[in-house]
Amino acid sequence: AQRVTQPEKLLSVFKGAPVELKCNYSYSGSPELFWYVQYSRQRLQLLLRHISRESIKGFTADLNKGETSFHLKKPFAQEEDSAMYYCALSGMGGSQGNLIFGKGTKLSVKP
Amino acid sequence: ETGVTQSPTHLIKTRGQQVTLRCSSQSGHNTVSWYQQALGQGPQFIFQYYREEENGRGNFPPRFSGLQFPNYSSELNVNALELDDSALYLCASSLGGRAYNEQFFGPGTRLTVL
Numbered sequence: 445a446q447r448v449t450q451p452e453k454l455l456s457v458f459k460g461a462p463v464e465l466k467c468n469y470s471y472s473g474s475p476e477l478f479w480y481v482q483y484s485r486q487r488l489q490l491l492l493r494h495i496s497r498e499s500i501k502g503f504t505a506d507l508n509k510g511e512t513s514f515h516l517k518k519p520f521a522q523e524e525d526s527a528m529y530y531c532a533l534s535g536m537g538g539s540q541g542n543l544i545f546g547k548g549t550k551l552s553v554k555p
Numbered sequence: 556e557t558g559v560t561q562s563p564t565h566l567i568k569t570r571g572q573q574v575t576l577r578c579s580s581q582s583g584h585n586t587v588s589w590y591q592q593a594l595g596q597g598p599q600f601i602f603q604y605y606r607e608e609e610n611g612r613g614n615f616p617p618r619f620s621g622l623q624f625p626n627y628s629s630e631l632n633v634n635a636l637e638l639d640d641s642a643l644y645l646c647a648s649s650l651g652g653r654a655y656n657e658q659f660f661g662p663g664t665r666l667t668v669l
Binding site: 448487488489490530532534541542543544545546547548 | 559595596597613645653658659660
């Protein structure tokens, strides 16, 4: 079964500290992985996707097929990074239309 | 460029009733996906419409049905409402029906079933 697990409901760090939001997935084929973010009083929006291999707002994520993980990392957290983060998976390399989301991790960056 | 809009913002229904939620896609987009987000959970895929045809469905019963119009706006209908249907309903539009086509989400409709 396709599944995305985000083990932390809440992650609290101080400004300037490194951040790692964990995401593990279960999928037997070739997945495409995404990170979506929801800032306070804003809509859910795409942060980054594995296929683009890009860094957005200082965040990066590496797909580790051996560990079936797609952790989101940032070396120095900023207060404006405080938000709800969702990891999502799409099957067949992203060719399927549906996204399977994890339960989300709330990141709180303290001053 | 107009973003995704949803109506109503919130509504309250009683068990057994029927409800229709509406979504206007972003200008230029031909695909609408619907998600249900229960409290404390991530969004769960209900179904997707691509060029007026259903293009995939999640694990939801047939009382969840949808429609997409020629202007690519969409409706989600839920019959015989149950208490567990209380949730935030999100629609997302995209250009193309694949997950790697970026999905742009609306603000959601909060449904409460009493």
